[in-house]
Amino acid sequence: MFPIERYNLIINLLEEKSSMTVKELSLATNATTATIRRDLEKLDREKAIKRTHGGAVRLNNDIDPPFNLRDSEKEAEKIKIARVAIKFINDGDTLFFDSSTTVMRLIPFLSSKNGITVITNGIKTAFELGKIGVNTICTGGELTNCNTLIGLEAINAIEKYHVDKFFFSCRAVNELGAYESSTQLVEIKQAMNKNAKESYLLADSGKLNKTAFIRLNLNKIDTLITDSQVDYDWGLNVIWDKK
Amino acid sequence: MFPIERYNLIINLLEEKSSMTVKELSLATNATTATIRRDLEKLDREKAIKRTHGGAVRLNNDIDPPFNLRDSEKEAEKIKIARVAIKFINDGDTLFFDSSTTVMRLIPFLSSKNGITVITNGIKTAFELGKIGVNTICTGGELTNCNTLIGLEAINAIEKYHVDKFFFSCRAVNELGAYESSTQLVEIKQAMNKNAKESYLLADSGKLNKTAFIRLNLNKIDTLITDSQVDYDWGLNVIWDKK
DNA sequence: ACACTAATGAACACAAATGAACAATTCTTT
DNA sequence: AAAGAATTGTTCATTTGTGTTCATTAGTGT
Numbered sequence: 015m016f017p018i019e020r021y022n023l024i025i026n027l028l029e030e031k032s033s034m035t036v037k038e039l040s041l042a043t044n045a046t047t048a049t050i051r052r053d054l055e056k057l058d059r060e061k062a063i064k065r066t067h068g069g070a071v072r073l074n075n076d077i078d079p080p081f082n083l084r085d086s087e088k089e090a091e092k093i094k095i096a097r098v099a100i101k102f103i104n105d106g107d108t109l110f111f112d113s114s115t116t117v118m119r120l121i122p123f124l125s126s127k128n129g130i131t132v133i134t135n136g137i138k139t140a141f142e143l144g145k146i147g148v149n150t151i152c153t154g155g156e157l158t159n160c161n162t163l164i165g166l167e168a169i170n171a172i173e174k175y176h177v178d179k180f181f182f183s184c185r186a187v188n189e190l191g192a193y194e195s196s197t198q199l200v201e202i203k204q205a206m207n208k209n210a211k212e213s214y215l216l217a218d219s220g221k222l223n224k225t226a227f228i229r230l231n232l233n234k235i236d237t238l239i240t241d242s243q244v245d246y247d248w249g250l251n252v253i254w255d256k257k
Numbered sequence: 258m259f260p261i262e263r264y265n266l267i268i269n270l271l272e273e274k275s276s277m278t279v280k281e282l283s284l285a286t287n288a289t290t291a292t293i294r295r296d297l298e299k300l301d302r303e304k305a306i307k308r309t310h311g312g313a314v315r316l317n318n319d320i321d322p323p324f325n326l327r328d329s330e331k332e333a334e335k336i337k338i339a340r341v342a343i344k345f346i347n348d349g350d351t352l353f354f355d356s357s358t359t360v361m362r363l364i365p366f367l368s369s370k371n372g373i374t375v376i377t378n379g380i381k382t383a384f385e386l387g388k389i390g391v392n393t394i395c396t397g398g399e400l401t402n403c404n405t406l407i408g409l410e411a412i413n414a415i416e417k418y419h420v421d422k423f424f425f426s427c428r429a430v431n432e433l434g435a436y437e438s439s440t441q442l443v444e445i446k447q448a449m450n451k452n453a454k455e456s457y458l459l460a461d462s463g464k465l466n467k468t469a470f471i472r473l474n475l476n477k478i479d480t481l482i483t484d485s486q487v488d489y490d491w492g493l494n495v496i497w498d499k500k
Numbered sequence: 501a502c503a504c505t506a507a508t509g510a511a512c513a514c515a516a517a518t519g520a521a522c523a524a525t526t527c528t529t530t
Numbered sequence: 531a532a533a534g535a536a537t538t539g540t541t542c543a544t545t546t547g548t549g550t551t552c553a554t555t556a557g558t559g560t
Contacts, residue, residue: 029390030371030372030390031368031371031390032368032389032390033259033262033368064261066259066260066261067259067260068259069259071259071261071262072390137380137383137384137387137395138384140380140400141380141381141384141403141404143400144380144400144401144402144403144404145403149399150399150400151397151398151399151400151410152380152395152397152398152399152400152406153397154394154395154396154397154398154410154411154414155394155395155397156392156393156394156395157383157386157387157393157394157395158387159387160384160387160388161384161387163395167394167397167414167417168397171397171410174410
């Protein structure tokens with residue numbers, strides 16, 4: 015086995031198991047513990063894994079928990095957007111929410127509304143909605159990123175409901191449409207879009223005029239809400255924070 | 258368990274429970290109290306938690322009081338039970354978990370297993386499973402208590418899967434069966450019980466010989482796991498924490 | 501063919517992590 | 531306030547993992 019193969023194997027094993035000892039890795043790769051230690055040192059330097067006394071753990075793992083503090087990125091913009099978006103929600107509305115952090119910023123403003131029902135594929139979104147007593151329905155599905163439910167189960171759940179409004183975000187937007195990073199996310203959003211009377215795309219200005227991996231058609235999107243003035247005419251209703 | 262994993266576990270537990278004693282943490286992590294004290298000292302220095310006499314509390318005390326309150330009781334018992342229960346889970350098992358906090362105490366011990374898949378109707382349960390990289394499927398449904406998914410949607414999801422083992426808790430147990438506080442919870446648990454080869458009921462000793470609103474038949478329950486010796490013969494396999 | 505380099509394993513002194521024991525400290529109860 | 535209980539910090543021993551050095555092997559370039 016070549017070194018590179020071993021590195022990949024180690025990374026894959028760690029992705030599956032979240033932590034492994036040097037001994038386990040040595041057994042799995044047919045290399046001595048000395049070699050594994052050298053590998054781990056290198057992979058740690060390259061930030062591919064996290065070295066620990068006795069073995070290594072996956073990195074990706076602990077980025078998530080401090081959710082409240084974590085996504086300080088574009089926080090102000092997201093709140094601005096939420097303050098605009100909340101004006102489109104009326105008492106008694108039924109809503110689809112995607113699992114994005116931008117849409118989550120709407121939740122605090124929802125407590126002033128009455129009789130709202132939200133269907134979402136975001137676990138944290140559901141949790142936060144539940145906390146403030148909003149009538150919440152969660153789609154089923156497989157969990158990714160500790161947060162988002164995807165797959166057939168999720169799509170089926172979404173297709174059962176027909177709602178008034180769909181609020182969602184994306185990775186990038188341009189005149190051709192909105193972009194996402196995986197087909198599975200696109201499927202979810204298209205299913206929600208299809209079964210909503212109106213759709214609202216929430217995207218901070220940093221996402222405008224960019225692309226990402228896969229496109230989501232904008233056909234039925236009524237309104238793009240963003241945080242600063244835009245001049246493009248993309249054939250849809252564009253609203254931004256005026257102040 | 259590596260030190261880093263233990264640190265994360267401590268922080269996660271505190272995030273959920275707002276305060277834990279050194280003893281409880283020692284049970285939960287399989288480390289002696291001396292080690293926990295050293296950990297807490299370190300985590301306090303790093304401002305990740307707040308050390309107190311007898312244990313530790315979390316720093317940002319602003320999140321989800323309702324869920325925490327109910328759950329602060331019987332912590333040590335729940336962890337004891339989890340330590341017994343984990344022995345029944347093997348690599349590659351497929352599992353149903355209910356949304357109880359008792360079953361959640363199993364999660365930290367799951368990271369040492371390989372190829373586990375869990376289907377749950379608990380949002381927090383799903384979230385915690387996702388964090389440690391366990392393959393997780395969430396049922397859909399209506400959200401209650403910020404945590405539990407119920408209703409037809411949840412039942413339908415459960416009925417699609419046939420698993421090896423079902424782990425659950427309840428409000429009370431006696432010789433006639435297990436009791437729950439609502440019919441909807443009973444429906445969920447019966448659906449899971451039906452589609453699992455083996456079922457394990459986790460109940461602290463305070464729940465034994467009590468009743469609650471509605472009964473769940475014990476027919477297919479193989480094993481009751483509890484935290485102290487019991488003398489009753491209820492015609493099922495009863496296991497308790499020996500030490 | 502030759503010198504050179506990368507990769508690996510083996511050996512070993514050193515360091516980290518932990519548990520156990522116990523005196524000192526802090527909390528609780530009366 | 532004093533006695534008793536619980537928790538803590540400290541020290542010590544043990545286990546386990548680590549980094550380093552050295553020798554060997556196999557591949558690379560001239």
